[in-house]
Structures are given as C-alpha cells and as structure tokens.
Amino acid sequence: MADTCGQVLLGSGLTVLSHPLMYIKVLVQVGHEPLPPSIGRNLFGRQVYQLPGLFAYAKHIIKIDGKAGLFNGLAPRLCAGTIGTLVHSRVLQRCQDAGKYEVSGTSQKAEEGSLQHVVNETTKEMIARSCATIVTHPFHVITLRCMVQFIGRETKYSGVFDSIVTVYKNEGVLGFFVGLIPRLLGDVLSLWICNMLAHLVNTYAIDDSMSHTGEIKNCSQAVTGFFASMLTYPFVLVSNLMAVNNCGLAGGLPPYASIYPTWVDCWRHLSLEGNMSRGNSLFFRKLPVGKTYATDQKRFF
Template sequence: MADTRVQVLLGTGLTVLSHPLMYVKVLVQIGHEPLPPTVGRNIFGRQIYQLPGLFSYAKHIINIDGKSGLFSGLAPRLCAGTIGTIVHSTVLQRCQEGGQQAEEHGLCEKGEGSLKHVVNETTKEMIARSCATVVTHPFHVITLRCMVQFVGRETKYCGVFDSICTIYREEGILGFFAGMIPRLLGDVLALWICNMLAHLINTYAIDNSMNHMGEIKNCSQTVTGFFASMLTYPFMLVSNLMAVNNCG
C-alpha cells in the first residue's frame, strides 16, 4: 500500500508538470493550426515553412485563456492516473502471487533472464496495464474533450461530473469507450516490442562480465521503450482522434 501511495504521488507530480505538453500535443494531433507558419530551415539548410513550435503554441494558449488555460482537462487526467495506478498495482500483485504459487507447486520454473521468464512477466504486466486502461479510459476521453473544445470555444465539458452527464446523455455508455481498442492495441504492442527487444539486446549484445551491467541493461530498456513508442504512435493518434470525433 505504501508503494502504491508513493507511485500515486509521483505520478500526480509528473502529470501536473507534463500536462501543458500533452495539451499542445493533442491540439496538434487534431490539426488545429491557429498560428501562421514561419520561415525556417531544415537539417539540410534549405528554406522551408514551419508550423509553430511547442513554446509558440503554449504562448498562444496563454494569450487566450491565461496560464491556467494550459491545465485544461487536468482534473480528469489526475483521476485517471490515480485510479489507473491503484488498479495496475492491485492486478499486478495478484498476478505475481499467482505466479509464486505456480512456482511453489512446480508448475513453472523461475529461470530469471530466460525468454520464458520474460514472456511470463510481460504477460502479467500486459494484463495489469490492460485492466488499468479499460477502467480509466472514460476519464481519458473526458480529458481529451476538455482540451479540444479550445478550438471552438465550447464549454460542454467543464467538470468531471458535468462531462460524464454530457457524454452519457448524448452518446450513452459507448461514448466513454471511444478509441479504446486502438489505445489497447498500441499499449500491448509497445510493451511486447520493448521487452522482447530489450531481452534480445541484453542476451546477445551485452556481455555479462562488463562493468555497470545493470545500468547498461536499464539503458537498453529505455532505448527500446522509446523505439516501441515511436512504432506504436499511430495507434495513440487514431485513438485520440476517435475519442474526440463528432463530440461537438
């Protein structure tokens, strides 16, 4: 329980700090271009037109809604993060307990570092993440809709409770799960790609006799995670667009 509380507190802090970045990213994803392109140069030195960057976009939002405008949709996102962390920790703990019982009864081998062990651990993590995603997706939908109403200056999605009532009244229960399938697929694929690539690198590319082997393996996990996120980004993009499609 103590570990879960620490995770919730850390997650809340990171969510607050990163929220403006996510806000700008979502507006870019839906194709909102409130500022004219500027003249710049690409990596080859050729003159091209460029869309505004992160800071220009954020400044535009501040000019219209003030600094608090950068945190539109933060409340439902915090709800999603808190609930998701609790669900993920609970489900993962149950899966770990089930795995320990299987080991005690000799139904499976420990074999840490083996491919079978990586598959088992990834499967447990997949189940935990999927449960957390399904439970928190309604809050994710509300978060996105609170953000994108910046485009048309609507006020349909103000608070969490009002947004829940609005979505249920207009779209029913299915409205809370718009875009959930591609989001789940993206999360699952990213997890498996990351863990499998990290296992291959740690097994065949890293010598166990090397100094700082633990740090090197953590670094490989980070690199493969970034690579997996790039590969599965289209799933997240499609999910976000489906979540805000035809919402007014």
C-alpha cells in the first residue's frame, strides 16, 4: 500500500511538471498553428522555414491565458493518473498472485531472463495496463477536450463533474470511450516491441561478464522504449484526434479536422496527407511546403 501511495504521489508530481508539454503537443496534434513560421537553420546549417517550437508556443498561451493557462485540463488528468496507478497496481498484483498459484501447482517456473519469462511478465503488464487504460479513458477524453477548447475559446468543459455530465448528455456512455481502440492498440504494441527488443539486446548484445551490466540493461530498456514509442506514435495521434472529433468544439470540426466515422478513416486521412507524425516533435518543426493552416487560411511557401 505504501508503494502504491508513493507511486501516486510521484506520478502526480510528474504529471504537473509535464502538463504544459502535453498541452502544447495536443494543440499541435489537432493542427492549431496560431503563429507564423520563422526562418531558422536545420542541423546542417541551411536556412529553412520553421514552425514555432515549444517555448514560442508556450509564450503565446501565456500571453492569452496567463501562466495558469498552461495547466488547462490538469484536474481530469490527475484523476486519470491516480485511478490508473491504483487499478494497474491492483490488477498486476492479482496477475502475479495467479502466476504464483499456477507455478506451485505445476512445479514449473520459467527461468528469469528467458524468453518465456519475458513473455509471461509482459502479458501480466499488458493486462494491467489495458485495464488501467480502459478505466481512465473517460478522464483522458475530458482532458483532451479541456485543452482543445483553447482554439475556439469555448467553456463547454469547465470541470471534471460538469464535463462528465456534458459528455453523457451529448454522446451517451460511448462518448467516454471514443479513441479507446487505437490507444489500446498503441499501448499493447509499444509494450511488446519494447520488451522483446530489450530481451534481444540483453541476450545477444550484452555480455554478462561486462562491468555495470545492470546499468547497461536498464539503459537498453529505456532506448527500446523510446524506439517503440516512436513506432506506435500514430496510434496516439489518431486516438487523441478521435477523442475530440465532432464533439462540438472548434478544434474537432472543419477546417481543423474532418469528421471521421471511425478511427480507421482518421488514420487513412492522416496517412494520405503525410501527417502521421504531427506533434511528435516540438523542436525543429520544419514547415511543409504548400501547407494550409486552419487558423488563418494562409498558404506558406
């Protein structure tokens, strides 16, 4: 119980610190570009047109809403983080207890570090993460809509409880779970890619006789996790767009977004436009040639 409380407190602190970053990322994902591009230099020193980065975007939000404006949607996100941590911890403990019971009954146990052991542990983690994601997704939807309100200056989603009532009245129970499928798929794929790659690296690329083997393996886990998140980013983008799609906010309606019947249609549309990585980076944002933005309807070349 003490470990769970510690995880909740640590997670809440990290959520508060990282919230402005997520806020800006979501606005970029939706396609909100309120600032004109500027001339900058790429990694090779060549002059290019660049879209405003993280700090310029943050200054724009502060200019309009003040520093507190960077934390729009924080309350439902904290609720999601707290509930998600509790659900994840409880389900994972149940899975581990069930695994111990099966092992004691069969007298078989996968050797630690073996492929079977990695598969077993990843399966337990997948179940725990999926349960936490399903339970907290309604708060995730509310968080995104509170953020996207910045575009049209709406106040439709003003609080956690009021937002719950608003979603239920307008969309029913299913409204709380829009965008859930691509989010779940992304989480599951990211977890398996990360753990399988880390197992391959730790087994075939790292010699146990090397010094600081434990630190090296932890580093490999972090690197493979970053690589997996990059591969599965399109699922995150599609999930977030579907969460605000056609919800009555300016950011979820044309000209910002098309009305997508399903998340597959959203995926296809983004793929055709070449926008599957939109919002993945908030630095060195190169301006696409001939791109039209919904905020001012200008075309930059």
